[in-house]
Amino acid sequence: MGKGPKKPKAKEGGRRRKKKVSVLTQEGIDYVDWKDINLLRRFMSDRAKIRARQVTGNNQQQQKEIAQAIKNAREMALLPYNNRITTQRSASRSRDDSRIDGPVPQPTAPPPSMRAPGEGDDDEQEAMDMAGEGAPMEFSAEESPAPEASAPEADFEEAATPEAPEATEEEPVS
Numbered sequence: 780m781g782k783g784p785k786k787p788k789a790k791e792g793g794r795r796r797k798k799k800v801s802v803l804t805q806e807g808i809d810y811v812d813w814k815d816i817n818l819l820r821r822f823m824s825d826r827a828k829i830r831a832r833q834v835t836g837n838n839q840q841q842q843k844e845i846a847q848a849i850k851n852a853r854e855m856a857l858l859p860y861n862n863r864i865t866t867q868r869s870a871s872r873s874r875d876d877s878r879i880d881g882p883v884p885q886p887t888a889p890p891p892s893m894r895a896p897g898e899g900d901d902d903e904q905e906a907m908d909m910a911g912e913g914a915p916m917e918f919s920a921e922e923s924p925a926p927e928a929s930a931p932e933a934d935f936e937e938a939a940t941p942e943a944p945e946a947t948e949e950e951p952v953s
Contacts, residue, residue: 798836799833799834799835799836800836801835801836801837801838801841802818802821802822802835802836803837803841803845804836804841811841811844811845811847811848812848813847813848813849813851813852813855813857814852814857815848816852816857816858819845819848819849819852819858820858822835822837822845822849823849823858825862825864826861826862826864827858827859827860827861827862829845829846829849
């Protein structure tokens with residue numbers, strides 16, 4: 780089993796990238812304060828995730844300090860844990876374009892009752908028996924099922940309405 784010459788890896792054979800310099804190094808910041816929100820936001824993505832070392836250019840110690848400061852600021856509610864981004868889908872991506880342009884569909888029948896089978900069937904059966912076979916119930920004005928005002932309620936309504944005080948003296952008109 781002879782070993783041949785090693786093939787260069789993709790990174791070795793390709794063009795080398797210049798290592799990114801950290802913002803902390805550029806600005807000469809020694810201590811990362813958790814209250815410095817503007818600095819910490821530079822190390823967070825738009826979805827409030829902590830950016831990786833390869834992206835920011837931090838060394839291992841700086842990345843630990845940044846991560847700890849961001850976590851403290853989140854705990855103190857200075858920074859969000861996550862930042863929800865909502866996007867609207869375009870009409871070209873939807874599957875059914877006809878519903879976008881057309882009117883909103885309207886129901887044609889009332890929704891079915893939400894009763895369990897056997898509940899309340901007795902009342903419906905009695906109403907059907909009284910009205911006849913399958914005929915809708917009709918009420919005249921005298922047989923109306925609506926409750927009528929009783930005499931004590933009528934007295935209460937009359938007593939509750941204030942009457943205008945009667946004038947006992949007439950004022951002289953000048």
